[in-house]
Amino acid sequence: QVQLQESGPGVVKPSETLSLICSVSGYSITSGYSWGWIRQPPGKGLECIGSVYRSESESYYNPSLKSRATISVDMSKNQISLKLTSVTASDTAVYYCVRRGRYDSSGYYDQWGRGTLVTVSS
Amino acid sequence: ETVLTQSPGTLSLSPGETATLSCRASQSVTTNLAWYRHKPGQAPRLLIYGASFRPTGIPDRFSGSGSGTDFTLTISRLEPEDFAVYYCQQYGRSPFTFGPGTKVDIK
Secondary structure (H helix, E strand, O other), X not given: OOEEEEEOOOEEOOOOOEEEEEEEEOOOOOOOEEEEEEEEOOOOOOEEEEEEEXXXXXXXXXXXXXXXEEXXXXXXXXXXXXXXXXXXXXXXXXXXXXXXXXXXHHOOEEEEOXXXXXXXXX | OOOEEEEOOEEEEOOOOOEEEEEEEOXXXXXXXXXXXXXXXXXXXXXXXXXXXXXXXXXXXXXXXXXXXXXXXXXXXXXXXXXXXXXXXXXXXXXXXXXXXXXXXXX
């Protein structure tokens, strides 16, 4: 059974970089799917951050994040990471690690982690 | 970007009843639409993809229909675990977007 587990600091200071790790068990991240992140600010809707297939050379990011996000895969550890630079209070959200198909035609998310709340506050 | 609108915002029903949820897209996404169920503190679960296909393990109480801009999720014979928030998501146009959700609660 595939399991995704997010981890990282619960609080990040404004203007700093948010860093999260997603540990995947029960499936090799080298095998045929894209991996990414979705977030949900308190009381608001879900927003796709981006996804990557095997390497950053085949990646997609939501333009709304204005190049602040970087998603990487560590195949040796079976982990995915997210870095979001220059955070503000509007980046406060529950962050979910997700799996989706490699191509846009399979752009639905068939595996999710439980999410981790990150608060941006000084 | 493609905006998804879900209705109603809240649906109050009893166990055993049928829920009908609507999702409307601001432009055509053909059949590139998925539905998810989300219970507090849990990982969201994929229920439907391709507008009408169920992943392995999803019971046939869940059915999806529609194409273009109008989609429906029908949940027959509501069970206790079905009282949750349901989101639609389109992947027909970049960036992929979600609807605001429909909450199904116990009447």
